[in-house]
Amino acid sequence: MGGNGVLVCAPLECETLEGMLAAMDKAKAQGADLVELRVDAMSFGLVSEVEELIRRRTLPAIVSFRLNSARAAQKHNDKTTCLRVLRLALELDVEFVEMEHEVVSHFDIDELMDKRSSSKIIVSRYLNGEKPSKEKLGNFIASMQSSGADVIKLLVEVDYITDLAPIFQLLTSCQVPLIATTVGDRGLISQLLGPKFGGFLAYGSLEGAIPGLPTLTSLKQVYKIEHMNADTKVFGLISNPVGHSKGPLLHNPSFRHVGFNGIYVPMLVDDIEEFFKVYTSQDFAGFSVGIPHKEAAVACCDEVHPLAKSIGAVNTIVRRPTDGKLIGYNTDCEASITAIEDALRERHAANEEARAMDSSPIAGKAFVLVGAGGAGRALAFGAKSRGARVFVFNRNFKRAKALANAVSGEAVRYEHLDTFCPEQGMILANASVVGMEPHTDKSPVSKEVLGAYELVFDAVYTPRNTKLLQEAAQAGAVVVSGMEMFIRQALNQFRLFTSGLAPEEFMRKLVLEQF
Numbered sequence: 049m050g051g052n053g054v055l056v057c058a059p060l061e062c063e064t065l066e067g068m069l070a071a072m073d074k075a076k077a078q079g080a081d082l083v084e085l086r087v088d089a090m091s092f093g094l095v096s097e098v099e100e101l102i103r104r105r106t107l108p109a110i111v112s113f114r115l116n117s118a119r120a121a122q123k124h125n126d127k128t129t130c131l132r133v134l135r136l137a138l139e140l141d142v143e144f145v146e147m148e149h150e151v152v153s154h155f156d157i158d159e160l161m162d163k164r165s166s167s168k169i170i171v172s173r174y175l176n177g178e179k180p181s182k183e184k185l186g187n188f189i190a191s192m193q194s195s196g197a198d199v200i201k202l203l204v205e206v207d208y209i210t211d212l213a214p215i216f217q218l219l220t221s222c223q224v225p226l227i228a229t230t231v232g233d234r235g236l237i238s239q240l241l242g243p244k245f246g247g248f249l250a251y252g253s254l255e256g257a258i259p260g261l262p263t264l265t266s267l268k269q270v271y272k273i274e275h276m277n278a279d280t281k282v283f284g285l286i287s288n289p290v291g292h293s294k295g296p297l298l299h300n301p302s303f304r305h306v307g308f309n310g311i312y313v314p315m316l317v318d319d320i321e322e323f324f325k326v327y328t329s330q331d332f333a334g335f336s337v338g339i340p341h342k343e344a345a346v347a348c349c350d351e352v353h354p355l356a357k358s359i360g361a362v363n364t365i366v367r368r369p370t371d372g373k374l375i376g377y378n379t380d381c382e383a384s385i386t387a388i389e390d391a392l393r394e395r396h397a398a399n400e401e402a403r404a405m406d407s408s409p410i411a412g413k414a415f416v417l418v419g420a421g422g423a424g425r426a427l428a429f430g431a432k433s434r435g436a437r438v439f440v441f442n443r444n445f446k447r448a449k450a451l452a453n454a455v456s457g458e459a460v461r462y463e464h465l466d467t468f469c470p471e472q473g474m475i476l477a478n479a480s481v482v483g484m485e486p487h488t489d490k491s492p493v494s495k496e497v498l499g500a501y502e503l504v505f506d507a508v509y510t511p512r513n514t515k516l517l518q519e520a521a522q523a524g525a526v527v528v529s530g531m532e533m534f535i536r537q538a539l540n541q542f543r544l545f546t547s548g549l550a551p552e553e554f555m556r557k558l559v560l561e562q563f
């Protein structure tokens with residue numbers, strides 16, 4: 049158990065007794081404080097197997113026998129068996145016994161309550177297909193509370209991250225210990241932020257076992273939720289997809305390194321405008337913005353920094369503590385352009401043809417940009433500000449044209465990308481998602497034309513060495529990984545999040561050693 053009293057619980061669903069015991073040992077090794085034994089998952093013939101499981105448990109346990117699930121219907125589990133198992137668990141004095149509100153009657157609950165000595169009773173309810181308003185959830189809680197439960201649990205299916213807001217409000221206000229857990233990828237932050245809002249426990253899965261749940265190792269090592277308290281400021285990456293981001297691995301340890309009480313979580317957001325309508329509290333203090341929301345983010349801000357405004361894309365938002373206003377910035381532009389400049393300067397210095405340090409090594413060069421989304425806009429404006437001639441390629445030609453016009457550049461049809469070679473020594477920058485995990489066998493540009501480029505940059509950073517960069521290196525170009533842009537944009541973002549702190553050496557070391 050951590051400093052805030054929050055328990056980390058691993059739900060285990062194995063068919064065999066030995067499987068359950070092995071999974072329990074694993075959960076223990078990965079830092080779980082307790083396990084939820086979903087005994088309805090076991091294909092046991094005898095209740096004696098459950099008895100053995102409980103007796104041989106190596107961690108405190110919740111014994112749960114769900115009847116209200118698709119699996120229960122398949123396995124013909126019935127209420128009589130369920131009650132037998134729960135009675136047995138109480139007789140064996142297991143730490144927690146969980147029963148479903150919609151299955152077990154008040155009469156059953158009373159009977160089971162009478163049986164227990166020190167076990168705590170969790171009464172749970174599964175809500176699917178209903179949009180969970182705060183009122184609705186509150187009503188369920190009130191009726192569950194009247195059963196005399198020690199702990200109440202809500203299992204909610206969420207379609208959008210905004211569905212979690214009423215759950216956070218309830219966690220804060222509920223008078224009885226409350227567990228709120230969710231089903232679906234959009235619910236991930238309910239477990240990561242639960243402890244901040246007063247949740248009784250957080251669920252973590254064994255490596256990769258349950259989609260939508262954080263892993264036990266990430267709860268323990270990345271988020272360290274045991275340190276979280278009501279004052280912890282929430283930061284997050286608003287993106288879709290979001291799972292590829294290394295942001296949580298970078299920002300969370302860095303917050304701890306500088307002693308800043310913050311947590312940085314992935315936020316799988318479908319509609320950014322709706323997101324900011326719902327999450328208005330000062331608890332949600334700052335955001336990174338990723339694909340595909342960077343352009344739409346501009347309109348969500350109350351104030352936008354002039355650079356971000358001219359680019360038309362925001363990748364960083366800070367909620368101003370004094371008045372709650374959302375202020376938008378762009379840290380991608382300087383990050384990507386300085387990464388390219390530094391690599392060229394290094395190359396020129398090595399070749400002893402160094403130019404005057406005060407002019408950009410990009411000045412006057414042909415800058416070929418692939419992708420006209422948020423990241424592409426930042427690169428195009430950055431290149432233009434350094435005096436480059438910008439050529440924009442984008443699958444949607446209209447967007448390519450609009451961006452090219454904005455930077456006095458030229459839009460070229462996407463079909464010509466593989467043969468485009470007006471001169472030698474150009475710079476190529478990929479700002480599209482082509483080549484990003486899981487599509488690592490793809491490259492936006494064929495290798496035959498790469499010899500025309502002096503430098504190739506890829507904004508994709510997962511993987512660090514994309515197919516494009518591998519082929520560019522083979523063709524003799526200087527290559528700059530998106531990881532360099534990632535770290536630089538994150539450093540400035542971190543300064544904005546924390547009002548000036550940025551442990552550069554620490555953050556660079558993390559990226560080098562752990563990613």
Ligand SMILES: O=C1C[C@@](O)(C(=O)O)C[C@@H](O)[C@@H]1O
Pocket residue numbers: 285287292293294295336337338339363364380423534537541
């Ligand atoms: O483009 C990126 C990458 C990012 O989306 C991420 O993957 O963590 C975070 C954003 O701030 C940044 O602009």
